[in-house]
Amino acid sequence: MGGRARCLALLAMALGLLSSGAAPAKDREPLRLAPSSKWHLDYAKDSCRIGRSFGEGDQKVTILIDRYEPGDPFRLQLIGKPVRTRRSDGIAELRFGPVGPMQERSYYSANASDKTPAIVLRGAMRIIPQPDEPEFEDAADPDAGDDAAAEKAARIAIAKAKRITPAEEAAATFLEVRKPAHQPLLLETGPLDKALAAMRQCTDELLDHWGIDVAKHATLSRPVIPKGNPGRWVLPGDYPPGKAWMGQRAIVMFRLNVDENGSVSACHIQNSIGDKAFDEAVCDALKRRARFEPALDSDGRPIPSYWLNAVNFHV
Template identity: 25%
Template sequence: MLRLTVGAAALLTAMPAQAQPLEPSSRWQVDFGETECLAIRKYGEGAEATHLVIKPYATGDRFEIALIDDRVTGDTLSQGGTMRVGDDDIALPGIRFSDDEAGRTVTTWFGDDLSALSGAEQVDLELGEGERSLKLTQATAVVDALQECRTVLADRYNMSGNVVTTPPQGNVDVLRDEDYPLLALDEDQESVFRALLLLDEEGNVAECSLLSFAGDALFVARSCGLIRERARFEPAIGPDGTAVRSAFVTPVVQWRLGKEISNQTFRDFERRDRAIRERSRGPGDSEGVLLRPPGERPR
């Protein structure tokens, strides 16, 4: 793993009194990982510390921006949220997953265009009842590094279409009702999602990223972990007949105990999913679910 450290520069411009953004307590760390790209920064100290994490997907422009707290900051939920950068209020779907036993909360917003953060001096994130404001600094350098990492990651998993001659074969039919005993007690709980999987040469799931979702936050938050653990594919094959790394966009995954997904939940999912597919449609993508590599604009 290649790790870059970006120094924090002091801002000389006075902030408005009402903003009160959290000040960083560490430098940026940008990790060029084998399965993901991450930018991480700490805010505050001790029990009140928060970590900001930015994760671009290996394809397209989409990204996740998350706050990780070593304390419970609210109930688990899934709903629309907001990311404010400068004068722009950007509506983003979000998930807050609170683990009472571990005393930890992860709140994630799912964005469409990483470049929205480039040049930003502050980001304000809202989901549910609270809003968090964080001072960024060095955002352009961080976004540029993440874009470079994303291109490297896309090449590693052969997303250009020139390496994979036979796509991977398999499915993600690995989620069971007994995985969610608390949800199974409430017949009104339901979820729908689609994910991007990165597969290694043996057909194992190296990484799972949510592309679009609607419904119960607990199911959605746990599903990618279970897919990584259980799903197995016949690996993709390259021109020389050997197995190669690849990417796989899942079909729509639905869960509801003993019932069909409600029309409203599925409409919410379809609205998000359609927007992603329209933005991400690439050459030769007849179904609109094979996402384009970084750098290729939608046609």
């Protein structure tokens, strides 16, 4: 498997945020919501998405789960009035129960196209976290050293990580959200194995569309490894002109084609939450600065591959 999505933090500005005087969400009984739609699968050119709605009217909440390559990690969005929050960003607490533990993931608040409140997780998650799994969403530090040894070890470990089994997916029957929802939520998803199996078929087909050898990638001895610190590939100065002062934010998911020499041959935007100017800024910066060690097949020979990541433009 190639790269694993990891967010590169770009710009942090201190903001005075309002806090609610209500009782902590963890002390309140969860709002249980039954499904109000079937799972819907969306096959896109560079991504796969499943979505489902729960509850009705003002209590309706929609889950969107996105994957951009084969594997267990995914991106999550929650849309609906029950997830409205006064904070512009923070830490979400959620789990796929009863098999998974509570996980903390950073998020930012947004609005869907119809102005419905939403929260968008800034990093990837899994139904069951890998023990000692690196927290990639906060790992990219522009002030860190250029030694890529830790990055290399982490990515190889993830490539060889224990996969979540269909039985474990079937055992996950609800999504519990403790924060930042004003009232805790329990979305009764039912067993997730069939929905995630359909998504796996979709992500396997992605590689074929990209011209990637699926069989060789199933037995890589080494995935694509960045040279140096990826946190210095997209910098605060790459923020599109005027967007920072206007407070505009974005998450840009991208894919770089990496040839057998470790050179970037193409940049593709897989999904983007924000103005298209951010997409251009990301690819322009990466084509100038990104450098890699190529992926190696099972015999240790370099082969063409790819690297996925996400950039958070965050004011």
